[in-house]
Amino acid sequence: MIVEHLSLVDFRNYATAELALHTGPNVLVGRNGQGKTNLAEAVVFLATLGSHRVSSDAPMVRDGQEYAIIRARLSHGERKVLAEVQLNRQGSNKARINGSPAKTSELPRYAHVVLFAPEDLQIVRGDPSSRRRFADQLLIQRAPRMSAVLGDYDRVLKQRTALLKSARARGIRGEALSTLDVWDDKLVALGSEIIVARQRLAADLQQPVADAYASIAGADHQPQLDWALSIRGADPEDGEGGALESDGTLSPSMCAELFRASLLAKRTQELDRGLTLTGPHRDDLVLRVRGLPVKGYASHGESWSVALALRLASAELLRSESPAGDPVLILDDVFAELDADRRQRLASLTAGYEQVVVTAAVEEDIPEVLHAHVVRITAGTISDERSLAQDEETADD
Numbered sequence: 001m002i003v004e005h006l007s008l009v010d011f012r013n014y015a016t017a018e019l020a021l022h023t024g025p026n027v028l029v030g031r032n033g034q035g036k037t038n039l040a041e042a043v044v045f046l047a048t049l050g051s052h053r054v055s056s057d058a059p060m061v062r063d064g065q066e067y068a069i070i071r072a073r074l075s076h077g078e079r080k081v082l083a084e085v086q087l088n089r090q091g092s093n094k095a096r097i098n099g100s101p102a103k104t105s106e107l108p109r110y111a112h113v114v115l116f117a118p119e120d121l122q123i124v125r126g127d128p129s130s131r132r133r134f135a136d137q138l139l140i141q142r143a144p145r146m147s148a149v150l151g152d153y154d155r156v157l158k159q160r161t162a163l164l165k166s167a168r169a170r171g172i173r174g175e176a177l178s179t180l181d182v183w184d185d186k187l188v189a190l191g192s193e194i195i196v197a198r199q200r201l202a203a204d205l206q207q208p209v210a211d212a213y214a215s216i217a218g219a220d221h222q223p224q225l226d227w228a229l230s231i232r233g234a235d236p237e238d239g240e241g242g243a244l245e246s247d248g249t250l251s252p253s254m255c256a257e258l259f260r261a262s263l264l265a266k267r268t269q270e271l272d273r274g275l276t277l278t279g280p281h282r283d284d285l286v287l288r289v290r291g292l293p294v295k296g297y298a299s300h301g302e303s304w305s306v307a308l309a310l311r312l313a314s315a316e317l318l319r320s321e322s323p324a325g326d327p328v329l330i331l332d333d334v335f336a337e338l339d340a341d342r343r344q345r346l347a348s349l350t351a352g353y354e355q356v357v358v359t360a361a362v363e364e365d366i367p368e369v370l371h372a373h374v375v376r377i378t379a380g381t382i383s384d385e386r387s388l389a390q391d392e393e394t395a396d397d
């Protein structure tokens with residue numbers, strides 16, 4: 001698919017914005033703080049229903065306004081779809097597809113986007129939550145119904161944890177807390193679905209990640225992906241991830257069984273701490289190269305190669321599974337982070353996608369194969385885009 005046109009109202013630093021995009025490479029250039037990433041973020045929101053920078057939606061609404069609108073005309077070959085979302089500072093967001101009200105969770109069915117950003121280094125170097133977020137966003141892209149499952153799990157988790165906290169405050173012990181069972185059932189049902197889907201995702205990414213890593217790094221360091229599961233006794237959130245990683249993917253029934261057993265085993269501890277200590281919210285996607293965990297061992301360059309490989313593999317996976325064609329690739333400010341070899345390799349690996357959007361503060365950082373359809377961004381205004389050829393004719397302006 002491609003984004004043919006993006007319109008924004010009161011989104012971040014844009015009062016209004018109209019941006020036409022082309023098939024193939026598109027370049028957004030502008031000095032720091034002008035609004036390049038904001039444009040990328042708006043497109044990503046349609047695909048993942050979230051931002052890669054903030055966990056709540058309010059910061060995306062322009063200062064002093066009540067709501068923002070992101071509207072995109074998408075093209076899947078001959079088929080055009082107008083996807084729209086209103087982000088409300090208060091209350092839930094509202095979506096429209098082709099002008100008719102729709103559930104927001106419908107949007108990822110139409111918008112497929114893979115974003116590469118400097119923050120991606122956090123996927124490999126940051127907390128387990130960054131890796132869970134990476135995986136969950138991809139789960140939603142693969143199967144949009146997962147956004148409801150993930151949302152429901154979060155709600156159940158919050159309610160259950162609130163119950164544990166109030167029980168702790170009132171000094172109630174394990175067996176006396178029968179209401180917990182109801183929440184346990186929901187937690188296990190939703191949580192197992194998430195764990196199984198995440199494990200399948202890691203398995204399906206394994207080969208594409210290995211291929212992408214070899215292409216980017218120019219060497220085969222055998223990257224591996226494995227979930228460290230809290231229901232199997234790993235506790236990455238408390239810094240104990242390494243030892244107890246999975247030995248194969250779980251069936252849904254095995255997963256539910258382990259989950260229940262783990263809840264039972266941790267109940268006393270949970271009441272002591274007022275926390276839900278087991279479940280997909282405590283898991284970690286452990287990444288390795290050369291048999292060693294990337295986090296804590298890999299060099300800066302290797303870490304970047306893994307991060308890029310995860311994004312490239314995501315793009316390959318979506319490309320191979322989606323009848324709607326390629327995802328849109330957005331490369332936000334990544335070339336400045338990379339050495340010359342990785343720059344060239346990344347450029348040639350992405351140039352074949354239906355549509356690529358590249359942002360940069362310094363135009364010279366953009367490799368030649370991606371240097372087309374340049375648009376200039378200045379303080380929340382988008383200047384008429386001109387082709388590179390026209391640009392060169394007026395090189396002195």
Ligand SMILES: Nc1ncnc2c1ncn2[C@@H]1O[C@H](COP(=O)(O)OP(=O)(O)OP(=O)(O)O)[C@@H](O)[C@H]1O
Pocket residue numbers: 011012013014030031032033034035036037038039058059060061062063333360361
């Ligand atoms: N909710 C908001 N309301 C108004 N302005 C905002 C809001 N959120 C962010 N901004 C402003 O948007 C501006 C542009 O941000 P953006 O991250 O898109 O810049 P950029 O062009 O990607 O810069 P860089 O090259 O440094 O990455 C920032 O100056 C920021 O203050």
Ligand SMILES: [Mg+2]
Pocket residue numbers: 036037038332333
């Ligand atoms: Mg930026």
